[in-house]
Amino acid sequence: MKNQKFEIVSTQSNIDWVGRKVTGAHNGTIAIKEGEIILNDGKLTGGRFIIDTTSIKILDVTDPATNAQFFGHLASDDFFSSEKYPEATVQITSVSGNHVEGNLTIKDITHPISFDVAIMVDGDILTATGKVVVDRTKYGMKFRSGNFFKDLGDTLIYNDFDLNVNVTAKAA
Numbered sequence: 761m762k763n764q765k766f767e768i769v770s771t772q773s774n775i776d777w778v779g780r781k782v783t784g785a786h787n788g789t790i791a792i793k794e795g796e797i798i799l800n801d802g803k804l805t806g807g808r809f810i811i812d813t814t815s816i817k818i819l820d821v822t823d824p825a826t827n828a829q830f831f832g833h834l835a836s837d838d839f840f841s842s843e844k845y846p847e848a849t850v851q852i853t854s855v856s857g858n859h860v861e862g863n864l865t866i867k868d869i870t871h872p873i874s875f876d877v878a879i880m881v882d883g884d885i886l887t888a889t890g891k892v893v894v895d896r897t898k899y900g901m902k903f904r905s906g907n908f909f910k911d912l913g914d915t916l917i918y919n920d921f922d923l924n925v926n927v928t929a930k931a932a
Contacts, residue, residue, distance in 0.1 A: 763799070764802075765797075766798075766929035767929055767930055768927055769928045770792055773791075773926060774790070774791060775791075776788070776926070777790055777922065777923055778921060786820050788816060788817045789816075790815055790923075792810070792927065793809075793812040795929075799881070799886070804858075806852050808850060808851045811847065813835075814846050816840065844867075845867045848866040848867075850865075851865075858876050858879075859875075859876055859877075860876070864892070866894075867899055875890045875891060877890035878890065885930060886928070887926075889926050891923070892923040896921055
């Protein structure tokens with residue numbers, strides 16, 4: 761059995777996020793700070809990565825003042841509390857085929873997640889993609905959630921947000 765460790769290349773890896781509300785959606789990116797992916801005999805067996813919550817960007821809001829205000833809101837305690845918790849982590853706990861089980865920690869709150877991943881290895885370069893759906897309310901992000909507030913009408917923000925993860929890693 762051959763174990764291989766791949767170090768994530770942060771400049772070639774990112775997460776595209778989508779958050780939805782009654783009246784539409786917002787999207788952007790958030791950076792992967794560092795991490796590793798472990799293969800055994802060419803199959804994914806483990807890994808972890810660190811997400812830089814201070815790097816969140818909003819791509820669909822083009823007005824600079826509105827964008828800065830929105831960023832400030834996402835960085836605030838209503839959402840990521842980025843100043844207090846500048847990092848979120850994903851730890852892979854088990855893999856079956858292309859299905860991954862793991863733990864996601866945001867704001868020092870950890871919950872299990874599961875998602876499918878596609879991995880390709882070309883020489884010493886690994887690329888991986890996957891989509892993770894996260895219920896923000898499990899991590900203390902209750903702002904405008906229908907689970908916690910009534911009569912929000914068209915200001916309601918849906919609890920689930922999508923993380924489309926794109927990772928490039930180099931053999932260590």
